[in-house]
Amino acid sequence: MSGGGVSDGNAAGSDDSLYPIAVLIDELRNEDVQLRLNSIKKLSTIALALGVERTRSELIPFLTDTIYDEDEVLLALAEQLGTFTPLVGGTEHVHCLLPPLESLATVEETIVRDKAVESLRIIAEEHSSADLEAHFVPLVKRLATGDWFTSRTSGCGLFAVAYARVSSNVKADLRSLFRNLCQDDTPMVRRAASGKLGEFAKVVEVEFLKSDLIPMFINLAMDEQDSVRLLVVESCVSISSLLQAEDVEQLVMPTLRNCAEDKSWRVRYTVAEKFTALQKAVGPEITKTDLVQAFQSLLKDCEAEVRAAAAHKVRDFCQALDPSVQESVIMNNVLPCVKELVVDANQHVKSALASVIMGLSPILGKNNTIEHLLPLFLNQLKDECPEVRLNIISNLDCVNEVIGIQQLSQSLLPAIVELAEDSKWRVRLAIIEYMPLLAGQLGVEFFDEKLNALCMTWLIDHVFAIREAATNNLKKLVEQFGTDWAQQTIIPKVVAMARDQNYLHRMTCLFCINVLAEACGADVIERQMLPTVLNMAQDSVANVRFNVAKTLSVVAPKLNASCFSSQIKPALNKLTEDTDFDVRYYASEASMVCA
Known part of the structure; x- marks a missing residue:
């Protein structure tokens, strides 16, 4: 089957079947980087044209000897070679790809080395066990003992993919080599080893994990470089998941x-x-x-970045606690820290907490929520930072399920109004996006009484993004509350905008009709919206008139044929004769859509 594939490729590009390596050499030596990059990107096509034998005997050796290019070109080459196994004759010959990738794994540029290691990891899986020992492991050893730190850092990423399928003697050699990398004089190498320790631990036998890797883990955790020590934390996760509880307590x-x-x-x-x-x-x-006390310390850390990271984990940490101690741990250990974070001096800490604190309500239940959490929510709703207030409002559904929205509604309103009128338009935009959620939580009566006017005000905001979002918001509200509500509450106010002195507001009226038409039926469109659209076809501003044409193309398919022929078609015909070119163009487009 594979032979047929190559034959088809040759037939498709018969000129390429004689593609000389010399041409590729000329292209790769060209001064134009983009030309060299394009040549590398079509390597698979070239290899297909050459056939597997010439690819192995000519193309791969040439690429191995030509590792002296721009980083962008080398990066593309490293990526291409990871997909080359079928082009060199399959897994039986995959080891011929190792030399160029080994060279790429030693270059100075980090992203090129990383991509070369990624490709080496891919093709390691395609080696047989025998070839892995014969070809891949020697490569790992050469990289791990190379003179330059770039070589040794690359080597760190290859141990895990080689270890599982080699003999016991080779495994012992690999563990010894990895130990040397963990003790390397160069911090960058120790950092690379620390970052791959957890991955290596997953493939090493438990007895050697305890005897060989744990000492490396402890040693790296005491490294003088914090960039090495922080990578140990991730290894901690991997190693702990592999050990029994008593070993975790003792060793980790x-x-x-x-x-x-x-x-x-x-x-x-x-x-x-x-x-x-x-x-x-x-x-x-x-x-x-152990961890409860550690978590408390992190929530009280002197650095705001640490407190913010810990605050982000409050809900997830509490949810994962053993049910038998969950409530007591939250009330006695976590909640006192949370109360301090609510009034933290750093707004990122408060914002992080506000994004998760509502999630404690379902865990603690109604009584504890009302007594202990509700005062904190109300405090955050009054916070001077808009992001804190937004994060509380965006998670209301958690509390609503536990205590009902009535407890929060009176405090919510001032916070919502402040956010809706914030001087930063992105804050206003964010509260608009939460409005359908709020509407569902608060109910139609509260919404109509307190928030309806606010939604209409956004339609005439001076920022287009706000007007656009407010328009889409109306559609979501209609879907939430139904078309009867739309007819009584929303559509009359939208239609009234058609008489506004500001042409931008008149255009917003049309945009609203476009989206409301999606949510309302034909009867509502014909009775309440269409007359307004047709009247606006005579507007003095050309931009309004051509948006009328666009709107007619939206509503026409939703109406019956008689309505189209008696009302919409005459209006479009008139617009196709308009004095303005754009109006005529959009009217013609609309006529074609509606035809």
């Missing part, structure tokens, strides 16, 4: 405790970021005895 937890109290805020930040993954890996018992 001392290191994790040190990381949570590390002198570098970046290490503590990483612990906070990975906290729920760590919680899952160590299990409920160790969480109860």
